[in-house]
Amino acid sequence: MKILTEHIDVPGIETIDVFCKHGGYQAVEKAIKKMTPDEVTEEVKKSGLRGRGGAGFPVGMKWSFLAKPEGIPRYLVCNADESEPGTFKDHYLMWKSPHTLIEGMIVSSFALGANTSYIYVRGELMYVIHILEKAIQEAYDKGYLGKNILGSGYDLDLYVQPGGGAYICGEETALLESLEGKRGNPRIKPPFPAVKGVWQCPTVVNNVESIAATSWIINHGGEAYAAVGVGRSTGTKLISASGHIRKPGVYEIPLGITVEDFIYSDEWCGGIREGHKLKAVVAGGSSVPILSAEMILNTVDGEKRLMTYESLSDGGFATGTMLGSGGFIVMDETTCIVHNTLTFARFYHHESCGQCSPCREGTGWMDKVIYRIEHGKGRKEDIDLLVDVAKKIEGNTICPLGDAAAWPVAAAIRHFRDEFEWHIEHPELAIQPGAVYMRPGASWAQ
Amino acid sequence: MKVTIDNITLEVEQGTTIMQAARQIGPEIAPPAMCYYEPLKASGGKCRGCLVKVTAGSEKDPRPMPKLVPACLTQVQDGMIVENTINEEVLETRRGIVEFLLLNHPLDCPVCDQAGECHLQDFSFEHGVSNTRTAEERNTFEPTDLGPNIQLHMNRCILCYRCVYTADQITDGRVHGVMNRGDHAEISTYIDKAIDNDFSGNMIDVCPVGALTDKTYRFKSRVWFSKPVEAHCDCEKCSGHVTLWYKGDEVIRVTGRKNEWGEVKEFICNTCRFDRKKTAEWTIEGPTQISRHSVISANKYGANLIQPAFPISQAARDYKLINDDRDRSFLTDQIKLEAKK
Numbered sequence: 001m002k003i004l005t006e007h008i009d010v011p012g013i014e015t016i017d018v019f020c021k022h023g024g025y026q027a028v029e030k031a032i033k034k035m036t037p038d039e040v041t042e043e044v045k046k047s048g049l050r051g052r053g054g055a056g057f058p059v060g061m062k063w064s065f066l067a068k069p070e071g072i073p074r075y076l077v078c079n080a081d082e083s084e085p086g087t088f089k090d091h092y093l094m095w096k097s098p099h100t101l102i103e104g105m106i107v108s109s110f111a112l113g114a115n116t117s118y119i120y121v122r123g124e125l126m127y128v129i130h131i132l133e134k135a136i137q138e139a140y141d142k143g144y145l146g147k148n149i150l151g152s153g154y155d156l157d158l159y160v161q162p163g164g165g166a167y168i169c170g171e172e173t174a175l176l177e178s179l180e181g182k183r184g185n186p187r188i189k190p191p192f193p194a195v196k197g198v199w200q201c202p203t204v205v206n207n208v209e210s211i212a213a214t215s216w217i218i219n220h221g222g223e224a225y226a227a228v229g230v231g232r233s234t235g236t237k238l239i240s241a242s243g244h245i246r247k248p249g250v251y252e253i254p255l256g257i258t259v260e261d262f263i264y265s266d267e268w269c270g271g272i273r274e275g276h277k278l279k280a281v282v283a284g285g286s287s288v289p290i291l292s293a294e295m296i297l298n299t300v301d302g303e304k305r306l307m308t309y310e311s312l313s314d315g316g317f318a319t320g321t322m323l324g325s326g327g328f329i330v331m332d333e334t335t336c337i338v339h340n341t342l343t344f345a346r347f348y349h350h351e352s353c354g355q356c357s358p359c360r361e362g363t364g365w366m367d368k369v370i371y372r373i374e375h376g377k378g379r380k381e382d383i384d385l386l387v388d389v390a391k392k393i394e395g396n397t398i399c400p401l402g403d404a405a406a407w408p409v410a411a412a413i414r415h416f417r418d419e420f421e422w423h424i425e426h427p428e429l430a431i432q433p434g435a436v437y438m439r440p441g442a443s444w445a446q
Numbered sequence: 447m448k449v450t451i452d453n454i455t456l457e458v459e460q461g462t463t464i465m466q467a468a469r470q471i472g473p474e475i476a477p478p479a480m481c482y483y484e485p486l487k488a489s490g491g492k493c494r495g496c497l498v499k500v501t502a503g504s505e506k507d508p509r510p511m512p513k514l515v516p517a518c519l520t521q522v523q524d525g526m527i528v529e530n531t532i533n534e535e536v537l538e539t540r541r542g543i544v545e546f547l548l549l550n551h552p553l554d555c556p557v558c559d560q561a562g563e564c565h566l567q568d569f570s571f572e573h574g575v576s577n578t579r580t581a582e583e584r585n586t587f588e589p590t591d592l593g594p595n596i597q598l599h600m601n602r603c604i605l606c607y608r609c610v611y612t613a614d615q616i617t618d619g620r621v622h623g624v625m626n627r628g629d630h631a632e633i634s635t636y637i638d639k640a641i642d643n644d645f646s647g648n649m650i651d652v653c654p655v656g657a658l659t660d661k662t663y664r665f666k667s668r669v670w671f672s673k674p675v676e677a678h679c680d681c682e683k684c685s686g687h688v689t690l691w692y693k694g695d696e697v698i699r700v701t702g703r704k705n706e707w708g709e710v711k712e713f714i715c716n717t718c719r720f721d722r723k724k725t726a727e728w729t730i731e732g733p734t735q736i737s738r739h740s741v742i743s744a745n746k747y748g749a750n751l752i753q754p755a756f757p758i759s760q761a762a763r764d765y766k767l768i769n770d771d772r773d774r775s776f777l778t779d780q781i782k783l784e785a786k787k
Contacts, residue, residue: 166627183624188491188519354605354624354631356492361546364629368582385579392542395513396494 027215040111046222048234053207084285086327089238098135167351186399230256233308243330246270284324287404289411348405376427481606482518490518544574560656562669603657
């Protein structure tokens with residue numbers, strides 16, 4: 001079942017003619033000519049589509065929270081500042097098939113009554129920005145954008161805004177600040193963007209994948225979308241699979257397949273690379289807790305874990321994780337978890353905006369402590385120190401970056417404490433290049 | 447509107463924040479404020495020192511708030527119940543915040559001009575712990591000059607953004623802000639330009655730590671050796687209401703008048719602050735009211751005004767806490783003495 005990537009490998013799909021030949025822009029015709037904005041919103045609500053950026057908040061509900069005061073413009077902003085280590089799905093979608101996103105933007109803007117919309121793209125993806133701008137020009141030429149779209153009287157202007165390449169600008173209020181041309185510091189909430197967003201006007205910020213999915217929902221109906229998936233996790237999800245697997249890449253999966261299936265079946269990742277076996281998985285991008293092989297394949301009740309929002313977070317953070325943005329990082333026995341945690345901690349240290357003190361100081365502190373442990377200078381009390389620092393950052397910051405920095409460190413210690421202890425007790429071994437701790441009884445070969 | 451803070455209920459107007467309500471009760475209840483500054487718009491929410499627990503959101507919706515909330519920005523609802531000094535979670539978090547703020551702080555209080563009137567000193571004395579857990583090298587910056595009268599010690603800065611808001615809000619044309627990110631973020635002017643306007647000196651007054659210092663006053667005295675006196679003059683630029691700081695007969699420093707929360711009442715101009723340093727230029731009103739617990743009032747207004755805030759046995763216990771192997775025997779005699787009383 002493919003919704004977003006059905007025609008993604010068709011040659012020339014980035015041009016509007018080929019895209020229209022494969023059913024493109026039908027959703028725009030249908031929504032603008034035959035439906036009212038409320039009907040579009042209702043259809044998205046029915047689909048049960050959840051935000052694909054990480055938090056998994058229902059898109060329809062987010063739209064219905066948008067304040068609609070008279071005489072004040074409303075905006076739709078597409079968050080294409082995908083910077084989470086391990087996540088590269090939006091990049092792939094925009095690069096291969098930009099019109100999928102633009103069609104979704106028109107439908108969503110129509111539903112929200114926005115006459116100006118923005119796509120905020122991460123600055124590093126300059127060539128994607130050029131692709132998007134070319135595609136937008138084509139849409140203008142065909143009359144899908146601009147004044148009086150399809151003779152309906154609805155106007156929409158769509159702009160692409162390159163970011164400066166900061167991870168923090170993926171946080172919605174920091175994104176809005178950056179879009180306004182200011183320093184990308186997250187705003188203090190409330191007020192939420194649905195009340196005061198970009199230019200102090202009501203704004204909805206959605207992920208690329210969420211917006212792209214709306215056009216299919218309009219074409220086929222919310223029920224058809226909701227029929228895919230399990231429970232409250234409806235539809236399909238793009239998963240960026242990376243790490244020690246045979247076939248890394250972006251896969252569109254129907255939510256509800258088992259994790260085991262996803263890793264080992266030839267349709268998706270194709271199993272762990274030759275001669276090695278699964279050690280750990282980061283299931284949803286670098287900020288979600290890491291899980292060991294047993295925990296990611298089965299829940300604590302012994303059921304098979306599914307690729308859904310609910311099943312992955314089953315058991316809370318004690319034994320579960322999150323689907324997040326779908327950055328699926330697989331690690332085999334040769335991976336040193338301490339080194340991996342250091343990489344993540346270093347990233348968050350580098351990307352903290354420095355506005356509030358727990359995150360500004362805490363991320364740097366964790367980075368320095370893990371660096372010491374990794375380089376054979378750890379102290380016995382460092383592990384408890386890391387746990388305590390992570391606890392003091394979590395929940396006490398302005399934006400979720402603090403949580404995102406604290407979770408991977410806390411989870412790595414929770415599930416792989418023996419590995420940290422080994423680094424501290426055997427510094428002479430730990431500093432050897434490529435040194436990895438093996439649990440008693442563990443072996444390299446599968 | 448009724449709000450209960452630490453079991454004390456009071457009536458406040460709509461739109462009051464938890465911080466303002468707590469300040470109405472008194473300094474014992476008011477959460478510490480390192481970045482919040484009432485005269486400056488949009489300040490607050492950054493240091494997280496004022497996080498409090500809301501155990502009941504309002505009369506209508508008495509569910510507790512899931513996270514700790516910043517008291518300086520959260521408006522009270524009718525029937526809200528707030529726990530500040532009686533909640534262990536809040537105090538534990540605050541200990542963490544002190545630790546974070548001091549992590550890259552040079553702790554150079556002995557040579558810092560702000561020592562004695564430093565909010566970070568007060569905050570860490572009241573809410574911090576006496577030992578340190580960090581073994582890491584601190585981030586350091588070189589001191590820089592922001593114009594002829596102000597020096598910036600970025601090492602001491604806690605990035606409260608107060609000076610940025612001051613420059614934004616009381617003067618035309620913004621010339622300085624924050625550069626870089628994370629723990630490398632620093633206050634800076636646009637490519638090391640000088641800050642040159644008539645009210646730039648107020649940045650020194652709003653700075654809670656010793657990051658922005660008055661170059662005409664640097665290393666001249668310790669604050670507890672100087673005597674604050676209220677005075678005014680006819681100034682064409684500002685209200686002219688200031689505090690003069692005397693050492694002997696000499697005016698060594700001029701600052702704005704501050705209220706009991708350390709907030710400037712009226713911003714003053716640079717001429718008053720840096721150039722009028724002769725008694726003849728001022729009309730003296732009388733000595734400034736100083737809290738008798740403040741170190742500023744030490745050794746000045748009669749003997750024995752200051753009682754130690756904690757008994758000597760507490761000091762002896764703290765001594766042990768920092769794993770110090772210095773000789774403590776001289777303390778035991780004093781403990782015995784105290785026990786006899």
